[in-house]
Structures are given as structure tokens and as C-alpha cells.
Amino acid sequence: MHIGIIMDGNGRWAANKGFPRSFGHRKGAKQVSEIIKSCPKLGVKTLTLYAFSTENWNRAAHEVSSLMRLFRGYLQTKYLEIIRNNIKVTFLGDTNPLPNDILMQMKNLEKDTALNDGFYLNIALNYGGRDEIVRSTKKIVRDVLSKKIKTNEINEDLFESYLDTSNQKNPDLIIRTAGEKRLSNFLLWQTTYSELFFSDKMWPDFSPNCLAEAIENFNLRVRKFGKEKQRIKKPVSF
Numbered sequence: 001m002h003i004g005i006i007m008d009g010n011g012r013w014a015a016n017k018g019f020p021r022s023f024g025h026r027k028g029a030k031q032v033s034e035i036i037k038s039c040p041k042l043g044v045k046t047l048t049l050y051a052f053s054t055e056n057w058n059r060a061a062h063e064v065s066s067l068m069r070l071f072r073g074y075l076q077t078k079y080l081e082i083i084r085n086n087i088k089v090t091f092l093g094d095t096n097p098l099p100n101d102i103l104m105q106m107k108n109l110e111k112d113t114a115l116n117d118g119f120y121l122n123i124a125l126n127y128g129g130r131d132e133i134v135r136s137t138k139k140i141v142r143d144v145l146s147k148k149i150k151t152n153e154i155n156e157d158l159f160e161s162y163l164d165t166s167n168q169k170n171p172d173l174i175i176r177t178a179g180e181k182r183l184s185n186f187l188l189w190q191t192t193y194s195e196l197f198f199s200d201k202m203w204p205d206f207s208p209n210c211l212a213e214a215i216e217n218f219n220l221r222v223r224k225f226g227k228e229k230q231r232i233k234k235p236v237s238f
């Protein structure tokens, strides 16, 4: 099962307690580790975390740099733990505008975990769903022009293989915290048939128990993918 999480509400969590927003982000990063640890027990095989959107650059410069510092520190301190736990890390998003040293950390982590298969962790960093679709389109055009593929070979499967999530299953469930009910440019292509779950908890308060509740709720749902209600028995053939 693949779950995507829009981790929202760090700023409000901190403000409600009279702390600066950066403190909320730090607490949010701690919560990320708790949630990752709980995933295997809950039957989650892939987790995609929305860490920084293409629109988040529009925040105050000091908040953006405190987030970059946090990513840098997180990748450094968790490096060995991730490798030891057989986690494969993939970054989603446009890496170009990120600071060089963070980019190197990301590349090394992807390379050093490429063969891991215990758990799949996608981190969406400078990610935007529209940006991903535009970047994929450019790659397809490049391959058409260089005659690697033909225009009439372009279909949904081929397009999907050019996305940052190529070769991955689409998310079954998307969770958003902090009471907001929107996607904010998260996985626009991949969420076509994902179930959505909204929690009022701020991200730093979203515990493994809250994740378990979201999964329980998901398990009660009937997914139809455009068909009539799922049949229990196979249809009679004539």
C-alpha cells in the first residue's frame, strides 16, 4: 500500500504555543521519523512525504533558509539509519534550485539506497505536480526529437514512465493534516484515483495512532475506479 502525506500545520502548531514557526518545522521533522518507523507494522510499503512545494519559495527568506538547514541536518543525521533499515529513498521534484550541498546529499542517498527493498520512501522536495508534468513533457519532446520514441507511442503508460515516480504504483491514500482540504499541487497525475483523508491534527501532533486511524478508515471504503460497485462473485459467462 502506498500512502502520500501532505504534512501541514507546523507553523500553526508552533504559533499556538507561542514559538517561532521554525520550531514547528523541527518538531514536524521528529514526527516524520515516528511515522516512518510505524509504517511497516501498519502494512505500508511506500510513503511519499510532501516536504517542500514549488510554491514554498514564496515564504519569508528566513523561513526558507531554516527549512533548508533542517533538510540538510535531517539527511545527515538519518543517513546511516535509513541505510541500515533497508529503506530505498527517491526524491521527487525539481532539484535544480536546491543548494548544492543538499543536492549532493540527496544524490548520494539515492545512490546508496538504490538496491534497498524493505520500504520505499519518496521525499517530495521542491515538488509541484504541474512542474513535474511540464518537466516530463520536455523529456518526452527531447526523446521524440532524438527519435528514441515516436509521437504515436505516447500514451498514459509512457507518460507515467517519464514522471518522477516512474515505475511506482500510484498512491492508494492521500492524507492531509491541519484541517486543510486541498492538494496544493501534490501528485496531480498520480492521485487520480487515490482516496483522500483529512485530519484536523497539526502535523507535529499526527502520531502513528492517527496514521492507523486513517488506514482503518481507508479500509472501509469501496474503490470503484469508474466501474459499478465491486462484484463479490464473478459474473456468469454465457
Ligand code: IPE
Pocket (backbone or CB within 6 Å): 007, 008, 009, 010, 011, 012, 013, 051, 052, 053, 056, 067, 178
Ligand atoms: C507544513 O507546515 C510544512 C511546509 C509547508 C514546509 P506549514 O509551514 O505550512 O504550517 P502552517 O500551514 O503555516 O500552519
Ligand code: IPE
Pocket (backbone or CB within 6 Å): 006, 007, 008, 009, 050, 051, 052, 053, 056, 180, 182, 184
Ligand atoms: C503544502 O502545504 C506543501 C507542503 C506540505 C510541503 P502549504 O502550507 O504550503 O499549502 P497551502 O499554501 O496551505 O495550500
Ligand code: MG
Pocket (backbone or CB within 6 Å): 008, 009, 010
Ligand atoms: Mg501550511
